[in-house]
Amino acid sequence: MIYIGVPDMNDSISNITIDGTEYKLRFTYNETFDYWNFGIYNSKGFPLVSMIKIVPNFPLLFPYTNIDLPDGDFGCISDLGKIGRNDFVNSLADFVYIPRSDLE
Secondary structure (H helix, E strand, O other): OEEEOOOOOOEEEEEEEEOOEEEEEEEEEEOOOOEEEEEEEEOOOOEEEEEEEOOEOOOOOOOOOOOOOOOEEEEEEEOOOOOOOOOOOOOOEEEEEEEHHHHO
């Protein structure tokens, strides 16, 4: 399992390498409805999936089958019912990537 820091910004793009492939993760906070979205982009900035609502303890890539996505899943680990603006910063939630080998 790889823990991924969510920047303390309402909109950010971070680089991450998974299984030798570079991706960009975009985290966006929706202030109106108090929730986080994330998207995965290839190294050139082309969206593979975008605007996925981050909900705790659920596989976020479950409905997606794009072959360019990493061979695992992203998720948010938390005891909270929903993830608010400061929950990543305050360590009340962790954003993670779980490789396929850990899921089997």
